[in-house]
Amino acid sequence: MKNKILVTGGAGYIGTHTCIALHEAGYEIVVYDNLSNSSREAINRVSTLIGQPIEFIEGDIRDAESLKQVFLSHHFFGVIHFAGLKAVGESVAKPLMYYNNNVSGTITLLEIMAKFNVKNLVFSSSATVYGDPESLPIDENSPRSCTNPYGQSKLTVEHILEDLAVSDDSWNLIPLRYFNPVGAHPSGQIGEDPNDIPNNLMPYISQVAVGKLAKLNIFGNDYQTIDGTGVRDFIHVTDLAQGHVAALNYLERQVAPVGFLPINLGTGKGTSVLELVTAFSKVSGQPIPYQFADRRAGDIASCYASADKAKNLLEWQAKLSITEMCQDSWRWQSMNPNGYTVT
Ligand code: NAD
Numbered sequence: 001m002k003n004k005i006l007v008t009g010g011a012g013y014i015g016t017h018t019c020i021a022l023h024e025a026g027y028e029i030v031v032y033d034n035l036s037n038s039s040r041e042a043i044n045r046v047s048t049l050i051g052q053p054i055e056f057i058e059g060d061i062r063d064a065e066s067l068k069q070v071f072l073s074h075h076f077f078g079v080i081h082f083a084g085l086k087a088v089g090e091s092v093a094k095p096l097m098y099y100n101n102n103v104s105g106t107i108t109l110l111e112i113m114a115k116f117n118v119k120n121l122v123f124s125s126s127a128t129v130y131g132d133p134e135s136l137p138i139d140e141n142s143p144r145s146c147t148n149p150y151g152q153s154k155l156t157v158e159h160i161l162e163d164l165a166v167s168d169d170s171w172n173l174i175p176l177r178y179f180n181p182v183g184a185h186p187s188g189q190i191g192e193d194p195n196d197i198p199n200n201l202m203p204y205i206s207q208v209a210v211g212k213l214a215k216l217n218i219f220g221n222d223y224q225t226i227d228g229t230g231v232r233d234f235i236h237v238t239d240l241a242q243g244h245v246a247a248l249n250y251l252e253r254q255v256a257p258v259g260f261l262p263i264n265l266g267t268g269k270g271t272s273v274l275e276l277v278t279a280f281s282k283v284s285g286q287p288i289p290y291q292f293a294d295r296r297a298g299d300i301a302s303c304y305a306s307a308d309k310a311k312n313l314l315e316w317q318a319k320l321s322i323t324e325m326c327q328d329s330w331r332w333q334s335m336n337p338n339g340y341t342v343t
């Protein structure tokens with residue numbers, strides 16, 4: 001048995017897929033989640049997929065006493081920290097809630113880690129920290145700036161991690177900057193389960209294909225891109241999950257602390273909104289009615305990663321294609337039209 005890992009937010013979309021990848025790689029896992037944007041059913045399904053119960057603790061990262069109990073009961077090699085709120089629009093309406101959850105929560109977690117001398121952290125950052133990029137592909141040294149409280153909360157945590165690494169050189173702090181995670185586990189048992197009408201493109205397309213939503217609004221067709229629609233670096237969530245395993249394996253290999261080490265997780269390829277719609281329609285055999293609408297406030301034209309640092313340091317690269325991303329999203333959506341809610 002390999003090292004034990006605390007997975008905060010492990011009941012969520014990326015967390016569940018990562019728990020499976022960690023288990024397959026031989027890590028022992030403990031999931032800590034307040035279920036504010038997830039469900040026990042997701043945990044049950046992960047348990048079924050891995051063939052054994054998951055150790056799950058319902059708790060909030062802002063609750064220092066509860067976290068302390070978890071650290072007293074387990075000896076962790078490190079923490080993968082997914083827990084946080086992620087809806088950009090909601091963050092504009094409720095900035096204090098976002099800073100409280102994402103920033104204060106992370107500070108509480110870091111304080112407990114310091115107390116128990118657990119100094120390995122893999123943090124869910126985002127390509128959103130690059131703002132409107134000056135050049136493409138985006139590498140890790142690109143300037144960072146954010147225009148909404150969600151993005152600002154991620155950037156603030158990155159600054160905190162940088163300061164922490166300067167203050168004490170025994171920390172290993174890896175913010176993984178995700179590009180656009182999509183897709184689902186190939187079993188069709190776990191996937192993204194938005195509470196409400198989806199904000200993000202792939203779940204929206206899936207719900208149009210399954211007949212829950214009438215048509216897709218494509219936000220802008222006058223960008224300077226291949227077909228005028230936005231371009232993003234879509235990455236399969238199981239590839240992303242493997243990126244976390246690779247980050248932990250990397251930390252296990254190190255003989256000296258790495259300090260603050262940001263790494264992009266993307267494919268390095270851009271795909272336009274229209275290209276994704278066409279690919280999804282082909283894979284699912286369903287029409288995806290759409291109409292062009294105004295640009296969405298705060299959106300950028302194009303965003304895709306330089307994936308070289310992950311390849312060189314972590315020996316990881318994304319493998320799955322846009323077709324596989326659409327196939328797996330469609331399998332999840334069509335097998336679970338109401339997500340984890342059993343009706
Ligand atoms: P998700 O909402 O599915 O998962 C987050 C999990 O954290 C949920 O299970 C939620 O219940 C839990 N959580 C939230 N606040 C908590 C708290 N205070 N204490 C304990 N648990 C808490 O989101 P996801 O898509 O899996 O994203 C995981 C992480 O990756 C988030 O930090 C998100 O900001 C980041 N991220 C996501 C994307 C994306 O497009 N999905 C892109 C870049 C970064």
Ligand code: UFG
Binds near residue numbers: 219
């Ligand atoms: N889009 C539409 N119609 C929709 C939804 C999206 O046309 O109904 C377009 C957007 O305008 C954009 C593209 O599809 O051009 C992708 O939009 P998403 O909302 O799926 O993703 P974003 O790139 O805007 O943002 C996502 C996450 C952020 C994260 C960012 C970078 O939502 O949290 O990726 O990682 F910060």
